[in-house]
Amino acid sequence: MSTPKEKPLYISIKTDLPYAYSAGRPLSRFLVALRDEAKILASRCNQCSYVLVPPRAFCTQCHKLTPELVEVGPRGTLETFSVINFPFIDPFTGLERPVPYGYGIIKLDGCDNLLPHFLDISDHTKLAIGQRVEAVFEEKENRTTALTDIKHFRVLI
Amino acid sequence: MHRVAIVGVAQTKFAAEKIDQNYAELAYEVVDSLFNQLGIGHSDIDNIVTASSDFWDGRTISSMAVQDAVGAWLKSETKVSSDGTLAVLYGMMRILSGSFGTTLVLAHSKSSEGNQTMLGNAVFDPIYQRQLGFDLVAAGAMQARAYLEKYNLTEADLAEVVVKNLGNATYNPNAQRAMSITVEDALKSNLVADPLRELDIAPNSDGACVLLLAREDLVSKFTDKPVWLTGVGHYQDNYYLGDRDLTTSKSLEKAAAKAYSMAGIINPRKELNVVELYDTFSHQELMWSELLGLAERGRGIDLIRSGVTKLGGELPVNPSGGVLGAHAMFVAGLVRVAEAALQLRGEAGAYQVEGASKALAHGTVGPCGQTHCVWILSNEK
Ligand SMILES: [Zn+2]
Numbered sequence: 001m002s003t004p005k006e007k008p009l010y011i012s013i014k015t016d017l018p019y020a021y022s023a024g025r026p027l028s029r030f031l032v033a034l035r036d037e038a039k040i041l042a043s044r045c046n047q048c049s050y051v052l053v054p055p056r057a058f059c060t061q062c063h064k065l066t067p068e069l070v071e072v073g074p075r076g077t078l079e080t081f082s083v084i085n086f087p088f089i090d091p092f093t094g095l096e097r098p099v100p101y102g103y104g105i106i107k108l109d110g111c112d113n114l115l116p117h118f119l120d121i122s123d124h125t126k127l128a129i130g131q132r133v134e135a136v137f138e139e140k141e142n143r144t145t146a147l148t149d150i151k152h153f154r155v156l157i
Numbered sequence: 158m159h160r161v162a163i164v165g166v167a168q169t170k171f172a173a174e175k176i177d178q179n180y181a182e183l184a185y186e187v188v189d190s191l192f193n194q195l196g197i198g199h200s201d202i203d204n205i206v207t208a209s210s211d212f213w214d215g216r217t218i219s220s221m222a223v224q225d226a227v228g229a230w231l232k233s234e235t236k237v238s239s240d241g242t243l244a245v246l247y248g249m250m251r252i253l254s255g256s257f258g259t260t261l262v263l264a265h266s267k268s269s270e271g272n273q274t275m276l277g278n279a280v281f282d283p284i285y286q287r288q289l290g291f292d293l294v295a296a297g298a299m300q301a302r303a304y305l306e307k308y309n310l311t312e313a314d315l316a317e318v319v320v321k322n323l324g325n326a327t328y329n330p331n332a333q334r335a336m337s338i339t340v341e342d343a344l345k346s347n348l349v350a351d352p353l354r355e356l357d358i359a360p361n362s363d364g365a366c367v368l369l370l371a372r373e374d375l376v377s378k379f380t381d382k383p384v385w386l387t388g389v390g391h392y393q394d395n396y397y398l399g400d401r402d403l404t405t406s407k408s409l410e411k412a413a414a415k416a417y418s419m420a421g422i423i424n425p426r427k428e429l430n431v432v433e434l435y436d437t438f439s440h441q442e443l444m445w446s447e448l449l450g451l452a453e454r455g456r457g458i459d460l461i462r463s464g465v466t467k468l469g470g471e472l473p474v475n476p477s478g479g480v481l482g483a484h485a486m487f488v489a490g491l492v493r494v495a496e497a498a499l500q501l502r503g504e505a506g507a508y509q510v511e512g513a514s515k516a517l518a519h520g521t522v523g524p525c526g527q528t529h530c531v532w533i534l535s536n537e538k
Contacts, residue, residue: 008176015215021283052400054285060395080306080403082298082350088274088290103295105303105399114399116299117289129306148288 026055029069034149038137040073042111051112054147060113073108074135075156080105081119081127092146106133106153118152132156160373160538161249162383166495167191168366171333171483174269175363180214184226184265187367191261195369195379199228202369203257207236208244208264208487212279213271227263227367240264240435241366241491242520242530246391248370260370264488268361280524282397291398293437294358296524298350300403301440305352307404308455310443312352316343317461318439319356319481325468326478328507333483334360357439359484366491368498373538384498388420388533398524409448409521409529417450420533422515426451429533430513431500432466432474433493435521436481445519446474449531468508476500476508490520494532501536 023031026043030053033039043055043066050061051072059066081104088097102119120136121127133153143149167190169175169183178186192198205227209219216222220236227234237243241264248260277292305311320343326335336342336356346356369379376383390412394401413425422428432451436442443457451472452460460466466474475481477496480489497516499505518532 010176013215019283023284027284060397060400080299080303082295082302082352084295084298084350085347086274086294086349088278088292089272090290092288097290103289103291103299105299105403113397116286116291116296116398129303146288147285 024057026057026066026069030055031145031147034147035143035145039071040108040135040150041069042072044068044070051110053108053111053113053115070110072110076106076108076111076115076133076153078104078119078127078129078131078133079107079114080129083121083124102127102152104133104153117147117150120152120154123155126155159253160385161252161370162373162376162385163494163498163534164369164371164376164379164383165191165195166366166368166498167194168331168492168495169364170331171362171364171485173333173361173363175267176269180222180265180267181226183267183363183365184223184263187365188227188261188263191367191369197379201259202228202232202261203259204232204251205229205234205261205263206244206248206251207234207262208239208241208491209236209266210238210487213266213276213486215271223263223265227261239528240487240489240520240522240530242494242518242532243391244491245368245370245386245494245532246389246530249386249389252370252372258372258375261367262370262491263365263367264491265365266485266488267363268486269363273361286398291524293524294350294353296398297358297438298353300525301352301357301438303404304440304444310455310458312344312354313340314443314458315352315357315439316340317458318436318442319343321461321467322442322475322479322481323356325476325508326482328468329477329482330506331483332478333362335478335482353438356481359437359480362483362485364483364485364488366488366495368491368495382502382536384501385535385538386532387535388416388418388422389531390415390419391528391530393523393528396523396527401525403525406444406448406526406529409445409526409531412529412531413449416531416533420535422533425449425517426472429472429515429517431476431497431510432472432517432519433477433496434475434479434519435490435493436475436479437484439481441526442474442479445526449517449519473510476505476510487522490522490530493518493520494534497532497534501534
């Protein structure tokens, strides 16, 4: 018989469930353009002209299909940011990311919505809402066909 | 249309790690407590709606873990993979459909059993956001900065929310984090994701909450202190963080307008007696208060400075301590409804708002408040 003094057990299970998510066509074109040409593509709605990055198959404003892709950025404006001080295990590498690091939400030139991404925080004094920023791409040989082929955004002087 | 009332509520104490109970035992504790309170049993329940998350619990259908505990064998149990306020909505709809007379609504969650940062990251789209490592705290921090900057507010303003709510939590025996501190103390807590400090961020909690809904003709069988569901609004915004203006929430404004109109509320600031908000971060109490029409945009802080929303003020907000006092994912919204119901029954103990007759309970889910559900409750039919 158990007594109240017995410590309950934890049963630990590490679940490793692999998935392969279809990126769909517009996002596949976006990722290939990032990797091969260091270009940022967005979807543009023929009905209401709304420009969305990353590109979608349909417009989030008027619900029409958006077959047209246009190039946006690589410059933009910092809408908000945070310097992150808590450790984070990168789900793609399993490694802990060094802290601190920066996140920003950027309005790319030519876009109507915003792109959340890493922010270079090496010059902390220049971080401000409204600051102009620019995408810095990974070296071509290091690109992995992912949104992280943009290494981060850096503050423009 | 039939009216629906809450006829009983029960909740666990909330704690960072409830290793003594598995999910079924956690659920059983509150269901058993509710049954004893009402003098009823499993046969008095017509159907069950639960709230929990497969990803959080690490099983394909998370409610399977609690189905026996809620007495769901040979009955209809269904789940929302979202906040508990939406389980109340679903539960009410099942009664209004005419198929059921009573609905048991339960939410359970244990943050201690998974990695909250990785689970928070899994909230985001696997194709174009997860790689960046976003989690709910990082997203909340960016919302906080955008909000503070837009309305010329400071971290000290956020600290005032922390001081009020953690102070209120000292009166709530179920709270996990309760502190009598000053603004200066709050500003000394660790900077986690600037501008948010440790105390600005809801703690991770384990716990469960349950309530029983009944159709009006059955209410007297259970209680002489029913709490009527008089208004509800539920709206959501775009999923992708970059598609929203994080300094506002159109979905909350719409949810509030719908709930107020259904409940016949014209001036919420004057007509409501008590508010329980789902503020995962201190800045969200200010934002949500404004968007619920309790203050002008950017002036939510005045409600705290003038003492309107303190315990004993004209319109207490989060007298229980709110989500900064305990945050079990998906449960926290149901707890807001339960706390509002306790206030309207005069059973809120040391944090009772005297004479409260109309309450607002709010739930949200998704990064930076993607989805909102607003409930108006009344102890008058
Ligand atoms: Zn459009």
